[in-house]
Amino acid sequence: MSTVLSVKKRESGHRSTLTQLRKGGAIPAVIYGYKLDSTPISISAKEFKKSIQKNGQNGVFSMELDGKKVNVVVSEIQQCSLKDEVNHVDFLAINMSEAIEADVSIRLVGESVGISEGGILMQPNLEVKIKVRPTDLPEAIEVDITKLKIGESITVADIRDAIDFDIISENEHILVTIMAPAVVAEETVASAQEQE
CATH class of the missing domain: 2.40.240.10 (Ribosomal Protein L25; Chain P)
Known part of the structure; x- marks a missing residue:
């Protein structure tokens, strides 16, 4: 400082x-x-x-x-x-001795399994709200997405116990999702219609 x-x-x-x-x-x-x-x-x-x-x-x-x-x-x-x-x-x-509420950005780390399989990364929320003493305020919170497969998400509930800060954001607050590629989804719909 x-x-x-x-x-x-x-x-x-x-x-x-x-x-x-x-x-x-x-x-x-x-x-x-x-x-x-x-x-x-x-x-x-x-x-x-x-x-x-x-x-x-x-x-x-x-x-x-x-x-x-x-x-x-x-x-x-x-x-x-x-x-x-x-x-x-x-x-x-x-x-400086009282905890404050602050929005902290989410930094994604690692290479997702789902992305290497052709999935699309979506990050609907770029920040989480935390309560922390000013001296401990992080620049960003790192979220490891290495094991994330297509169709899976990471929410606040998934990281709450892994970090040292009190997260105020709701447990359901989605941080990252790996979506199936649109082309695959369209092909699935088309093949399903052909079978009917």
Whole structure:
């Protein structure tokens, strides 16, 4: 957590002010949470990008606000889909000794048996919600898909006991499925119709 973000307070304001901020290389943001009222701030776009690359999106950042240091996590990032630029960031001030809820991405590892047999990998949910102390917040949770066959899925229930974090997401929350290839499915339907 060596990264210290320098931020400036800003007037919560008009669209033209926000556009000016962005043109000047800054990102409008807001900070709220532990011992803080909601405060509009701005942060250097370059500095923010560097910090995210170094710390990861789930990292804990130290922020200097009005001369005092505040520990924060990124709560939400709004991006412009056309330009791949960050439009706005919500920072959540946290108490380092209290567990927080956070969405953590799922990273699939291994080569699935089902895929090598021609199956199609579907990942309907890219994240799970966990409750964890800020210092233990992982960048991602790895899920091994090596033994996954066509027609099989991995849900939160399957990984709950295998990881050290308290998962808040429901047991039925599907993380990955290996689907039968559509061509095979169509051939099966066709042959079934011929037999009738």
